[in-house]
Every structure is written in structure tokens, then in C-alpha cells.
Amino acid sequence: MPGGTRYLHVYVKRADRWWLVRAQATQIMTKN
Amino acid sequence: MMRALRILALAFVWLALGSISDACAESQGESKPPLPDGRILAGRTTITLPDTSTYSPLERQVLALERARSAAIAKGDTVWLATLYAPDFSGIAAFGLRIDRSDLFKVFGRDDPERRFTIDELAVRDYGGSVLVTGRLQTLGGTASPCRGAPGISTCM
Numbered sequence: 165m166p167g168g169t170r171y172l173h174v175y176v177k178r179a180d181r182w183w184l185v186r187a188q189a190t191q192i193m194t195k196n
Numbered sequence: 197m198m199r200a201l202r203i204l205a206l207a208f209v210w211l212a213l214g215s216i217s218d219a220c221a222e223s224q225g226e227s228k229p230p231l232p233d234g235r236i237l238a239g240r241t242t243i244t245l246p247d248t249s250t251y252s253p254l255e256r257q258v259l260a261l262e263r264a265r266s267a268a269i270a271k272g273d274t275v276w277l278a279t280l281y282a283p284d285f286s287g288i289a290a291f292g293l294r295i296d297r298s299d300l301f302k303v304f305g306r307d308d309p310e311r312r313f314t315i316d317e318l319a320v321r322d323y324g325g326s327v328l329v330t331g332r333l334q335t336l337g338g339t340a341s342p343c344r345g346a347p348g349i350s351t352c353m
Binding site for chain 1: 279
């Protein structure tokens with residue numbers, strides 16, 4: 165199975181609801 | 197004969213209502229019962245939930261959104277996803293590609309329906325004004341790409 169990715173999502177609240185505004189993913193190249 | 201037909205009709209309505217109820221619950225981020233090992237299934241993604249005993253209500257709310265996000269991606273529900281991904285969303289895919297919301301939704305639309313995913317190492321933190329989510333996404337089955345979307349234009353997010 166591939167190592168997959170680790171990701172970061174950034175949510176901010178606008179007009180009383182949460183929005184996903186930024187995301188960044190990094191491929192996992194090691195077994196860690 | 198009429199009684200048998202009536203029973204069949206009632207059974208059909210009961211099954212139909214059950215399906216609609218399941219679909220509504222999933223779209224609102226409500227979870228189905230946990231799997232025997234404690235993980236939960238959201239669409240085609242099996243999620244290992246974090247220990248939420250110290251989470252604030254706000255962090256739990258965002259965690260529920262993340263679960264609903266996985267289910268919505270599996271269903272191709274871009275109407276709901278457009279209420280989550282901000283119009284000015286900006287992302288960096290695993291291989292460095294910059295991607296905006298419309299590009300991302302196109303990639304979701306090309307996803308291989310045979311693929312299954314797992315998410316673990318999930319953590320949600322409130323930093324006051326913004327909430328950060330981190331996790332690990334892995335692919336099981338389908339094409340070889342470790343990310344969502346069509347091979348070569350996958351997003352991993």
C-alpha cells in the first residue's frame with residue numbers, strides 16, 4: 165500500500181458558518 | 197391478493213424512507229454506527245477518530261464537518277461541498293500543484309469509485325479564529341495513485 169499523504173486543512177468562521185479555506189498535502193515518502 | 201399487495205407497498209415505502217433517512221443523516225454529518233473496531237465509515241472512507249475527550253464543542257463541530265466532507269466526496273455531492281469549501285479556497289496538492297475550488301471539484305468528479313480510503317492520525321485544534329485539521333489519507337484498492345482523483349491530476353486533500 166502506498167504511504168499516502170498527510171494533510172492540513174484550515175477552517176475559518178465567516179458569517180456564522182465554518183469554511184475550509186486552505187489545504188496542503190504532502191506525500192509520505194517514508195514509513196514514518 | 198389485495199392484502200399481499202398492501203404489505204408489499206408498505207414494505208417498499210419503509211425501505212425507501214430508510215434510504216432517504218440514511219442519505220439525509222450522512223449529508224448532515226451525522227455518523228452511521230461505528231464499525232466493530234471503533235472506526236467509522238463516511239462514504240468510501242474509513243476514519244479512525246481521535247480521542248475527543250478534551251475537544252471543545254467547536255473542535256467537535258469541525259470534526260463532524262470533516263466526516264461529512266468524506267461522505268460528500270464519495271457521493272459527488274458538490275452542492276454540499278460548495279457550502280464547505282470556501283469560494284476563495286486555495287490548496288497545494290501533494291506534488292506541489294496549486295488548485296482552486298473549481299479545479300478540486302472537477303478532480304473529485306473523476307474519482308475512481310472502486311477506491312477506498314482510510315484516514316487516521318486525525319487531529320483538530322482551535323487556534324482562536326481558525327481551526328486546523330491534520331490527518332493522514334491512504335488509498336486501498338482501485339488505481340495505484342495514493343490520492344483522490346484521476347491518476348496524474350490527483351489532489352490528496
